[in-house]
Amino acid sequence: MTPILSKPDRKSATPLSARPEHSAESPVSIHALTVAYHRKPVVWDVDYDAPPQSLVAIVGPNGAGKSTIIKACLGLAPKAAGRVEFWGQPYRAVRKRIGYVPQRESVDWDFPVSALDVVAMGRYGKIGWCKPVSRQHRAAAMECIDRVGLADYASRQISQLSGGQQQRVFLARALAQEADLYFMDEPFAGVDAATERAIVQVLRELKAGGATVIVVHHDLQTVAEYFDEVMLLNMRVVAEGPVSDTFTQDNLVKTYGGRLTLLAEAAEAVARAERGG
């Protein structure tokens, strides 16, 4: 059986960084990435290199595959084709250097843990199997929660926090990972102004500390203000590069202005055939 989408990659197996268009400096190099959900392609053929020490926004309409790209990079969504490398290495080798902020709705906030417990989860990778959270790690978690301005709320059960505070808890958890590259899935969705400012503050601190942050973002108003780089996405990359060059009216029209009917139709047809139904 040959699923259409998993044709053997005829490209050579040389590291992406060895190719002229990808650099080893780049914290993340995405090459010819195609992702399908239930065999329906949602992201076609994405190429991207994030410049080091930058804040990158992934922008696009609903269903454009923004979260999907992040998930595929992190191995949470299966890649139908293509490769992703981090600093020229595969994901497994550099896992410890990568932090993640999932969408707020992805977890059950009624879970019986405190805000500090959640932040401490960011340290689990460093703690290791079967060992309880030691005092140093708790202190480190406390520091992170303080950085997002929630020190007073550390012992609250997480459902007793507002949406914005919950988002900041997730952010603090990612900080606790002490990573060099962060993926954040809609951290600004449905948050209050105070949280938005706190997040932006943290993003800038991270960048100043040498990290790269890739953020799925939905608010076009703030892209230019918050980010250095932007990837305009609508099932495929419409444009990418520094905000000043890329974030143009023309490109936005291309991203949001339809013109995808044929590709979407093709994706639908591929999915139908692949499912055999």
Add this chain to the structure above:
Amino acid sequence: MSPGLTEFMSLDFPALLAVVLASVSCGLLGNFLVLRRMSLMGDAIAHAVLPGLVLAFLVTAAFGYPEHARDPLLMMGGAALSGIVTVVLVELIQRLGKVEKGAAMGVAFSVMFALGVLLLEQAAARQVDLDADCVLYGQLESVMWLPTDPTASYFSWSGIAEMPRQVSTLAFIAFAVIIFTTLFYKELRIAAFDPGLGKTLGFRPQVMHYALMIFVAAAAVAAFEAVGSILVIALLICPAATARLLTDRYFTQIGLTVIIAIIASVGGYMLGTRGPLWIGLDQSVNAAGMVTVTLGGLLAMAIFFSPSHGIIARSMRRFRLSVSVAREDLLGLLYRLEEHGAPGMPRRQVAAAVGPWLAAQVASRRASQRGEVNSRNGLVELTAKGRTIAQSLIRSHRLWESYLVDVLGLRPDHVHDTAMRLEHVRDAQTGSRLMPRVEATIDPHDRPIPSNGPSAPAPTANDDAKSDGHA
């Protein structure tokens, strides 16, 4: 009447009738449970009718009317009560306690069932004719039809009037369920697919919900004596689940459910009572359990062999697709070779060139059977017929590349793989190849896009040695 027939009519027929009636009424109701994703509510209710049932027994016994202990009305009353109590309990626990639905059900039905078992043990001590085994198996063996006048026909009115009580109860329930599903055909459908819409149309889905739950509880109790308290779950869920794998239409779904229920109950009963004897064992096994196993077997068959949703049919379709993709890829490859002036392709390289081995083998055989390729001196080459197909494929490929580059703005050196997928895509209605409408005669790699017309041998492009799209 022959003795064999008499035995069948007095022992097997009523039991068979009981099982069929039970499975048809449960199966019909099960449709709405399965479609509304409430199968486990059926599970919970089936477990939870036990205390109501035992309580009805105990009360009649306590008041000194044990002969009314199995009065259908009392039993139904007790069951409906526990059914409603369970549903309300689940909802209360879920809403007031913020407990997740599955756990709320687990709490409610296990507490109810525990209560039932406890009462049952007390009832057993009071010589009430109801024991714990009955909960598991039912008492199909005790369903007998012995008319007082053995000479009288089973088919006379007097004979029918002496139909065993269990059967008449089940017949009544089956009748009520059929009336219910027919009368509220529309309402149940709306409640099943879109409760929100039902509400705006004034159908009061909440009322339908509770009515359905009461019916499920009543059917569970009526079926209790036939198959016991737990096997009822199979009668409720399996036929509807099986039908779900066979059809997408509401009416067919319901019709299939009834057919499956009847087949499984007759088949299961026969397998249980006669089957072991056929294979040389000396005694029969529990028929109710066998009905369940048969239901499971039918479902398993549907899972694998259903022509629309079965795993095998789907894999076949997928394999056929990959063969057709490999065939088209082969034709496309040969066309490109012709463009470069190559005479053909060595036979042995064909399989490696176009995808997985098996699909490629089948594809190359099919292509030569259809007269699309010729094999000469160990070289495979296109025939005129094959060239026409290849031309349309290459046209599609290059149009897609142009579309991806010109319209969607992808990088020219990356679009080849995507176009390789898209060139095979066909329109769902017309079955013709999906072609983007692009005004171009030359693709992003400066290759000519073949026209739509009849084919001539591909123009060779000797001066341009680079292959299509490969970076």
Add this chain to the structure above:
Amino acid sequence: MHRAQTSITDVSIEWPSVQDVFQTMTFQAGYNTSVVLAGTTLLGVAAGIVGAFALLRKRALMGDALSHATLPGIAMAFIVATLFGVAGKSLLILLPGAAITGVLAIVATQFIIRQTRLSEDTAIGVSLSVFFGAGVVLLSYVQNMSSGDQAGLATFIYGQTAAMNVRDVFLMGTIALIAIIAAVALLKEFALVCFDEDFAAVQGWPVTFIDLVMMTLVVLVTVVGLQAVGLILVVAMLIIPPAAARFWTERLGRMTIIAGIIGGASGYIGASASALLPRLPAGSVIVLAAGVVFFLSLTFAPRRGVVANLSRAARLRLKIAQDHMLLEILHKDLQHSEATEGASVSIGSIRKRRSWSLIEATLIAYSLQRRGLLRKSGNAVSLTEEGQDAATRVARTRRLWEQYLVQYADVAPSHVDWSADLVEHVLSPEMVTRLERSLERAKRPAAPVAEGAA
């Protein structure tokens, strides 16, 4: 149909003496009884702890399919053992059989969910009932077998602690202990996977393996619990204690401890009751004991309980109503041009504007009066000095909130009043101060803001 004329009173129950009860419950009623009691208690603790994770992973009912599906395994193991001439009733033969079909049912469920269009609940229901049906068929075969040893198999369905021998109990206790130790050691990992599977995967934890360990513990507890609790009800030991424990705490660690305690207590009560009184299947008593704890927790738990919730909601409603009444009176006050302190307003006119019933309005007025914010004379009410302060404070908070929303959250102005109504009542004083500051920074508010929050 044979039925003697009996009534409830005909059956006398031999109630145990107080001494019996005391002896049994303090482990002094003989070696066997004590061992069974200890073993069942340990099982309860293990089930409570392991169940906590199953509950949080939203897998509560997967255990249901698992436990029902152990029946064919037990019967099959018995048949096979008897065919080979081994005494089939040994737990070491029956329990592996139970585990095999139980796991098979879970695999079947997962297969149906992944490979077909049927939903999870249908898949669980199907495998539960079909496996159980297969068990019933095999059991009916076993019961007619000529080995004579099969009578005890029925105890696995409803559970019977009395039928357990000391060796069985030691097996049960050991496995329960192992499950407890494993769950405690892996608390951190289990918590992470239950809470946020994706995050765990990104950190490099083997999510599938951790899930598998969790499931194995569930299988172990279920299987060793069969004899004591019975296969239909054993799942309740995994669900009810943790569900009850959740009401009492907001911390996972404490929740597992409480679930263990509730599970242990239920096991202890069930086993003692079963030992003391005839015709009390231990499984039922255990589940009912846990059920009682659950419903008590649901009702009376201090924060999440129903009573606490209702009273909290009532208090909030009262607070909102009080604020509204203060605002109404203040409004009337301001309409009087001289705005003298203590101008009185009739309850009737307020009532009409807020569409309160007379009783509601009177009650609200009374509660304000008791707080010393309101003065009442006949049918008219007026604000006291404190009342005026309070009303001003409410009005100011509302204004702040409205402006805040307009300024920061891009909310259409028509929605503002509605949100303000909902939110101003739950704003903490610190929040008010912060609002003030942020407003002052952006734009000086039109009305001067009074100093100091409530």
